[in-house]
Amino acid sequence: MATILDVAKEAGVSKSTVSRVINNEGTVKPATRQAVEEAIKKLGYSPSYFAQGMRTGLTKTIAMVVPEYTNPFYSEMFRGVEDVALKYGYMVFVCNTERHAVSDIEYTKELLRRNIDGIIYNTYHRNDSVAEYLKKVSKQLPVVFMDKIFDDCSSVSYVYIDGYESVRKAVHYLYNQGHRKIGYILNSEDISVIQERYIGYLKGLEDCGLTADEKWVYRVRRENEPDYIKLGRDAARYYMSLSDRPDVIMAAIDMIGIGCIKELNALHVKIPDEMGVIGFDNISLSSLIEPALTTISQPIRKLGQTAAEIVIAKINGEEINDQVIFQGDLIVRETT
Amino acid sequence: MATILDVAKEAGVSKSTVSRVINNEGTVKPATRQAVEEAIKKLGYSPSYFAQGMRTGLTKTIAMVVPEYTNPFYSEMFRGVEDVALKYGYMVFVCNTERHAVSDIEYTKELLRRNIDGIIYNTYHRNDSVAEYLKKVSKQLPVVFMDKIFDDCSSVSYVYIDGYESVRKAVHYLYNQGHRKIGYILNSEDISVIQERYIGYLKGLEDCGLTADEKWVYRVRRENEPDYIKLGRDAARYYMSLSDRPDVIMAAIDMIGIGCIKELNALHVKIPDEMGVIGFDNISLSSLIEPALTTISQPIRKLGQTAAEIVIAKINGEEINDQVIFQGDLIVRETT
DNA sequence: CTCAAAAATGAGAACGTTCCCAAAAAGTTT
C-alpha cells in the first residue's frame, strides 16, 4: 500500500502538501494540487484509517444498537440509517444487545474503545442503571435515542414515534366504530415502548368514558426469545374462553395480532364481526395475512434517516433540531 | 483516556512490559503482571484501536456484504455471523450493495481502505468483471463466498446451500406425489443462486423423464426493488389463464410462492388440490400464511456461523475446511 | 562465590497520518 510519503515523492512535494490536498485544507497552488492528485491516482493511494484516526480521533463510523436484530422493524430502520451514513462517508456497526451475554454497558464500552463517532441507541428494557450509564455516555459523544428511555429527556437527543398518542387515537377510532369492549395484549411491560403504548390505551379508554377491565388485558412477562405468534394465539384462546369477552383486541405489536388472527381463523371466529384485531408496527406481514391486519404504521425508515442526520450533525458540531417525535398512522384494513 | 504509558507509570514498569501483559506475550514475572493488571483496572485503561491497528494492521472487524438487507434471509445469516464474531472479539460491518450507487467494487475498496480483516461475501448477480475483481481481493485477505459465484471455485473459500440438489430432490418428491405438470417461477436469471435452483429443476424433470414445457416457466427480469408478492400473484394469474396448466408451481423463493397463495386464495382455487405450491427459503412467513407453504429450508444461521468461523480461522492463519456445502431440507406443509 | 545461562525488563524505532510553525516563494507597495 502506498503511503502519503510515496505520493509526496512521486509528486515532488512534501507530505504536508499532500495532506493539505487530501483534506482540502490550507492553501495549495492549483498546479501543485493537480500534480498531487495525479500521483494519488497513479499510486492508487488512499489514506490509512488508522493513522488518520490516530491523529483526529475520528473513525467515520457510527453504531446502531438494536435489541433484537431479526425484527424487521430494525432492518428497516437500519436502511434509513445507512442511507444517510453512506452519503456522508460513514459506515455503520449494527450491535445486537439482547441475545448476547454482553450487557448494553459492555457493548457500549467496546464501542467507545473503538472510537465510534456516534451511537444510535434502541433500548429495550427500562433499566435505571443502564439508563444512567447511557446518559453519561451521551455527554461524551453524540448519541441519539430512539426511545423515551429517560423520565427527563430534555438533555438528550431523541427520535421516536409517539406510541402513546398513536394508541390513544386508535382507541378513539375503535370507539367511533362502535366498540365498547376493547382488549389489550402486552408482551412485556418492562419494554418502554410497549409500556408507553399501553398507557395510551388506558388514556384512550378514559377519554371515551370506558373503564379498563383488567380481565381484558392479557399480559406476558418477558421471554428470552419470544414467540410472538404463539403469544397471540394463546391470547386469542384466552379471550375466547371468557364469557364476557371484548369485541376487539389491540395488540402491542403486529406479530401478536397476527398470532391472534391465526388462532381466530383456526377457531372459525369471524373477523372482524365476532372479534376485531388491531396491531402496531405495520410490518410487511400484516398486509399479507388474511384477513389483512388493521394496524398503526410507523415511518421507520424515515426514523432511521432522521437519527443518522442528527448524529452526524452532532459529530460535525452543527446545530440541528435533535428532538423529533413522529406520529404513527392508522392503517385500516380488514380486521376492524 | 489513559494510555499505555500511564499504566506503565502507575505500575512502575515500562510500556513494553504493559504491552506484554496486554497481549499475553513474552515473559513477565507473575508479580509484575499482577501489578500491571491492577494499574489497568485502576485507570480503566484499554488499548487504542488505532494505535494497535496501526502496528498490527488488524482491526478485529469483519464485513458481511449482502445484496438486499431487508431480506430476512440475511438478517438470520447475520445472527450466525455475529454469534461467532463476538465470540472471538470481532465486530461486523453489514454492507448493502444493491440499493446504493456504489458498486460492489467501490464498497469493497472502502472495506480494504478500512483494513477490514476479512469479508463474507453474498453476491447477487453473475457479473464477470465483479467476479474477477473479487477473486483478486480474495487473494489479498480472507474472503468467504456464500454463493457459487465462480465457474471454478477451487481456489476460494465458500459456504453455501446446494440449491441445485435441493430443487432436484424436490422435483422427485413432487413426482412421487403424482405430479407430472410442474411449473417454475424464476424472479431473475442473472442471480446466481436463482439460476442454480432453476437448473436443479430442469435436472429433476429430466431425472423423472418429464420434459420442461417452456410455457410453464414464468420468468421475470430483474427489477430494482422487486415486489415478490406481486410477482407471485401475477404468475399465479398467468398459470390460471392457461388451458393446459401445471398442477403444481415451484417458486424460486418463498415470497413468490406466498404471492401465488394469496392470488390463488383470491381466485378461490383450492390448494393443493387444484394447484400445489412449493417455495424455497423457509422464511418465517411461510408457516404463517394459510395454507402453510411447503418449502425448502436452509440452515441459514448455521451458514453464517460457518462462514464466520472460516473467515476468522483464515485471519489467524489456521487450517480449516473452507469449502462447505449444506443441503436444503424439504419441509412439507399444506400446499402440496 | 563465580560465572554462564535463562528470565525479565526497558529503550527506542516504526507505523502513517495531522498540525504547528518556520521558511521559501511569489506578489505588492514604496
Place this chain on the structure above:
DNA sequence: AAACTTTTTGGGAACGTTCTCATTTTTGAG
C-alpha cells in the same frame, strides 16, 4: 530595487501502540 505582505511549502513533533534488540536481573551449576 528594496522592503514588506501574502501565499505556498516543508520539517518535525505527536498520536499510542508493537516489536526488536540490548540490558539488567535472577537462577543454577560448579
